[in-house]
Every structure is written in structure tokens, then in C-alpha cells.
Amino acid sequence: MVLKLYGASNSLMGGGKAAVALTLIEKEIPFEFISVDLDAGEHKTPEFHVLNPFGLVPVIVDDDGFIVYEGRAICKYLEEKYAGQGTSLLPKDLNDRTKVEQAIFAETTTFFPSAIKAGAEALKPSRGLPIEQAVLHENLKKISDCLDAYEIILARHRFLAGDDFTLADLFHYYVVQFLELASIDIVKDKGPNVTRWWNELLSRPSWIKLIGDGLAGTAWRDLNH
Numbered sequence: 435m436v437l438k439l440y441g442a443s444n445s446l447m448g449g450g451k452a453a454v455a456l457t458l459i460e461k462e463i464p465f466e467f468i469s470v471d472l473d474a475g476e477h478k479t480p481e482f483h484v485l486n487p488f489g490l491v492p493v494i495v496d497d498d499g500f501i502v503y504e505g506r507a508i509c510k511y512l513e514e515k516y517a518g519q520g521t522s523l524l525p526k527d528l529n530d531r532t533k534v535e536q537a538i539f540a541e542t543t544t545f546f547p548s549a550i551k552a553g554a555e556a557l558k559p560s561r562g563l564p565i566e567q568a569v570l571h572e573n574l575k576k577i578s579d580c581l582d583a584y585e586i587i588l589a590r591h592r593f594l595a596g597d598d599f600t601l602a603d604l605f606h607y608y609v610v611q612f613l614e615l616a617s618i619d620i621v622k623d624k625g626p627n628v629t630r631w632w633n634e635l636l637s638r639p640s641w642i643k644l645i646g647d648g649l650a651g652t653a654w655r656d657l658n659h
């Protein structure tokens with residue numbers, strides 16, 4: 435049985451779907467994408483709650499039947515299980531690994547929540563709702579402050595936790611397309627190192643392949659061939 439990735443059927447390569455799909459590609463793990471129609475409530479059925487009691491995507495069912503949900507946990511599991519193949523995304527050395535963990539906590543607790551709140555606010559008019567400017571600005575400021583800290587870090591090395599691309603960088607793909615959809619350019623007017631790093635994420639070959647091939651339903655199958 436090939437590993438199955440359950441993710442939202444919409445074309446937006448966002449949330450955990452992006453991070454998990456990118457990890458699968460980086461790790462050269464064959465997988466089948468199972469499209470879940472969130473609008474139709476396919477993730478709220480008793481059958482889906484067997485996969486994830488929280489009724490959320492992404493979820494994977496590994497080739498041995500092992501089920502994992504929570505995007506970041508899935509990526510870590512894949513890295514550890516398939517440590518010997520593809521890109522290495524977590525160092526073994528304790529200090530190096532702790533640098534990755536610290537960058538992941540900063541992403542998860544600071545960068546990600548601000549990006550989600552800013553994007554959601556900016557997209558309100560598409561749902562016929564007015565933007566609450568104070569909320570938008572508060573969260574844009576939080577992103578900006580976070581990127582100022584990243585600027586100091588990225589002046590020291592190429593990626594967030596050293597000179598190698600790791601899960602700490604990869605988790606930022608959770609919001610790349612969401613921010614684009616909301617027309618929020620987070621690196622506009624930011625420092626040279628943050629801009630270099632962000633552009634490097636956007637032009638990473640695995641990401642280009644994912645958005646190029648992955649957005650159309652049928653093309654998902656091509657990723658594995």
C-alpha cells in the first residue's frame with residue numbers, strides 16, 4: 435500500500451497540505467493524494483473521524499497503516515521514518531537539532547498565528563465583510579517584528595537554523611499561498627537576508643514542482659512518477 439495524504443480539495447496549496455506534500459517530495463516518498471471536500475463536510479463524517487478525531491486535514495495513512503494527523507507532526511514523523519532518503523530535514527546532533535526546534539517554536543507560536551490572522555483579515559472583503567484595520571495592522575506589525583528577528587538570524591547563516599534547509603524553513607510554506615491570496619508581501623521593505631531567504635523558499639525546485647504540477651487534481655499523480 436502506498437502512503438496516502440488526505441488534504442483539502444481546493445487548489446490553494448496552503449496549510450499543512452503544503453508542508454506535508456513538500457516533505458514527501460523532499461524525502462522522495464511515493465504517495466497518493468486523497469482529496470477531501472471540506473465544503474461538502476467530508477472531514478466531519480464518522481469515517482473521517484477514525485482518521486482524525488478533530489475532523490481536520492491533513493492526515494496521512496502510511497504504507498503500513500499507521501495514521502498521523504497535525505501537519506508538523508506528520509512532517510517530523512516522515513523525516514524520522516525515512517531518515518536515510520531524500521533531503522535530511524532534521525540534524526542528529528543535539529545542539530543543531532535544538533536550533534531547529536527553537537526556530538520551529540518561533541514559527542509556530544509567533545510567525546504562523548500572525549500570518550493567519552493578517553491574511554484572514556485582509557481576505558474579509560472577499561466574504562463581504564469589512565476589514566478591521568486595527569487587527570490587520572497589529573498582525574502585520576507582529577509579522578514585521580518577527581522578520582526583523584529573522585534578519586539577525588539569517589545574517590549569520592543561509593537558513594533559519596543553519597546553512598541547511600530544515601523543517602524550520604519548510605513550515606513557513608503553511609502560509610505562502612495564503613499570504614499571496616491576501617496580497618500581503620511580507621518581505622516588502624524588509625532586510626536583505628530575510629528577502630534572500632524568502633525568495634529562496636519561493637524558488638525552491640520542490641515548491642515550484644508542487645505548485646506547477648500539484649494544483650490540478652490529476653497532476654498530483656504525476657508527482658510520484
Ligand SMILES: N[C@@H](CCC(=O)N[C@@H](CS)C(=O)NCC(=O)O)C(=O)O
Nearest residue numbers: 449450472489490491492504505506
Ligand atoms: N493544527 C492542524 C490544523 C489543521 C487545520 O486547521 N486544517 C484545516 C485545513 S488547512 C481544516 O481541516 N479545516 C477544516 C475545518 O476547520 O473544518 C495542523 O497543523 O494540521
